[in-house]
Amino acid sequence: MINIIVGTETGTAEFVADEVLELLTSNNIQACITLEPVLKQLIPSPLWIVITSTHGAGDIPHNLHQFTQSVTNSNSDLSSQKAMIIALGDSSYDTYCQAGISINDLFLSANMTMITPMLKVDAMDADMPEDIVIEWLIQYIPSISDLI
Template identity: 40%
Template sequence: MAKIALIVGSVYGGAQYVAEQAQALLTGMGHELMLYEEPVLDDVLTFGPQLWLVITSTTGQGDIPDNLLPFYLDVKNRFPLLTGKQFAVIALGDSSYETFCGAGEQLRELLLEIQGTELAPMLRIDACETLEPENVALPWLEQQLREI
């Protein structure tokens, strides 16, 4: 089973709720998991996960939520290489905005830059189509992490 850092970016609580549901699912599957609601890079690195799982909503004009922005900037400035480590991103957004899932896109690009290996293509959950994002996220997670 995998050691997973679950990193959350949430504005109104939707991504937070999905992360809490994911935590229950993944620990039930036997994975070791640490949930980071106010993520700090040093804490994540100390935990030493095999997988960085980011679940984030998007705010403003494609912006990263305030609770996740310091982490994002710290990763961008310190550039800790993730060579040999996997990541996955679940992005919540609203397709009626031009910057649909913009925060997830930014996190994904950064994790690729620091040489992380994408476990699966980013999951984009559209609020215009899905009222309960956990109903999309949890089956996706279960499928992607079955082999880890």
């Protein structure tokens, strides 16, 4: 099962995650959303899709603090773990998508494999974030299907 890990402060990332879940399930890909990820429970998953906003001064949302700390302190071998990062932000700030960048760097330092480049979604864009994400994600459905 694919794990969609959501980092949110205002609910936007959670709404995007709901749309991603719908896309995956409509393509016969089992997935679930988690707002309180626990590293040991996620490790068996073939893919983590992290959808996170950035808040404050480039901070990771509060609900992901314990998870990112677990990854940082992990003695687990995460080299076989695959992930995707979808970062939501506002380009009018100098910390644009910093939470996603920080999580991407953390995963790379844990030797995880990023199966796509990180997607940055700008709140200043005229399109809705979920529309941007779905349009981008559709091209990776075959690759995701191959993982399960």
